Amino acid sequence: MKLMDDERVVEVKSEYDIVIARAVVRAIAKDMGFGLVDQTRIATAVSELARNIVVHAGEGIILVREIIKGGSRGVEVLAIDQGPGISDIELVLRDGYSSKGSLGVGLGGAKRLVDEFEIKSAPGKGTTVRIVKWLSVR
């Protein structure tokens, strides 16, 4: 689904969709001029957000777009689900927490890979995670 020129939405329902989300964000990041290492960082982080949706909420969407703020360009990703939500956000972000029973790097790990990381959630209200990686000008 394509909303605007630079906005993409990926519906996430299965592990296969995680791969799609990764591919989409990677393609956008590549087009924007992110280097291979940053592409990999973003893909790894998005991978984790998507996995989180599949494992905890069952389904949700991933929104990817380019943003511009104060002359900097960046890629923004929103991961939204209507799942059970998180009661203790701090605990979830703690290192090693989500590694229990899953193979991913966890939300804490994802946070480390990007420049901005925001999470909004409450029990029964679903979860929204927003991440941004800025394109550093060299």
Place this chain on the structure above:
Amino acid sequence: MEALDGLKKEYAEILREYLQSRDETALYKVSMLSRKFQEARIDPDRILEMHLEVFNEIVEGMPPKKAINAYNAGFEVLLELMMGYAVAYREYVEMHKNLYEMAREFSEKLQEANRLQELFISIISHDLKNPLTTVLGYSELIEARAEDEQIKEFARKIKKAAEKMNELISDARTYSKLRMGVPDEEFKEKSLKEVLSEVIEDLREKAEAKGVEIEKAYEGSEETYPVLAAEFLKNVFANVIDNAIKYGPAESKVIVEIKDEGDFWKVGVRDFGEGVPDDAKEAIFERFVRNDKKGIKGSGLGLAIAKTGIEMHGGRIWVEDAPGGGSIFYITIPKSQHSDKYRKSAKRSFLGGGRRVNLFSSCGLRRALLRFRRQRQPCSRGRPSEGS
């Protein structure tokens, strides 16, 4: 390396898949695999090596142009693996940082508890001494003035018990004071020979009462055996020689020898008693452990005091079976010119004001703890106001 072999196989499969398909699925798979490498504690350099081995196997025989393309794609796979690995590794480090923090807090609490305990012993023992002096004094007075023989006998018994108690309190006090550390300036140049002579002189009466002869066997008898010693060193030898007299049979000998052993003087105290069983050879130097023997009196602190005391001098104490029966207690003490070196290393195992914390076997952690404490409490020797 079995873990690596298994992971290598999985990795090779994914790499092959990606080189053919260039599909994101393979990258996702390798990202998932990365944590397993971290969990198996496989070093990053081994992973790079593994990648090259696997990669070379795959591209062997490929036309050059195709091989170059494959090289770039292979790099993407490796990058994905290392990215996931790095995140997992950072998590691992963070987790250990948290554990370290917990251990540090625990150790600080423990040290504080130890300090309070030593302080408590020191104060209590001091407070006990005054009433005890009264008991001693009056029982002596009764013994001297009573006309009734039986009352005299009762008074003697009271006096004996009070003396015993006095001794116990002194031991407890000495031990707790010692645990709080001895300042550097109390270490002075002394002759080990003289220290031993004083100790032996003090104990001569006790030995003679039991018919025990104390024999000196010093190697190079013209030597003075210089050491850097605190006043306390006397107690170390007094406790050991006193023990030898106590545990040896009546009408026997105690042999005190000194030998030159490299950086150290080695003192041996030999008795002709029953010896110390192997399973007690270390335990007797712990607090309140005594190799039980009926009719032997003591607080059980003597050897613990000796051990703590000699370790503060940078030396060691241990016991061996003497050939032909009995035991030899060996005590080493650094020669005065080497004292600083050995005392320093002994001090390192005493945290803060001289309390030993054997919580951590890792030397690095202990040192880090020591540094941390120094920063927060600059050099507190933890001596409470004395005689208070």
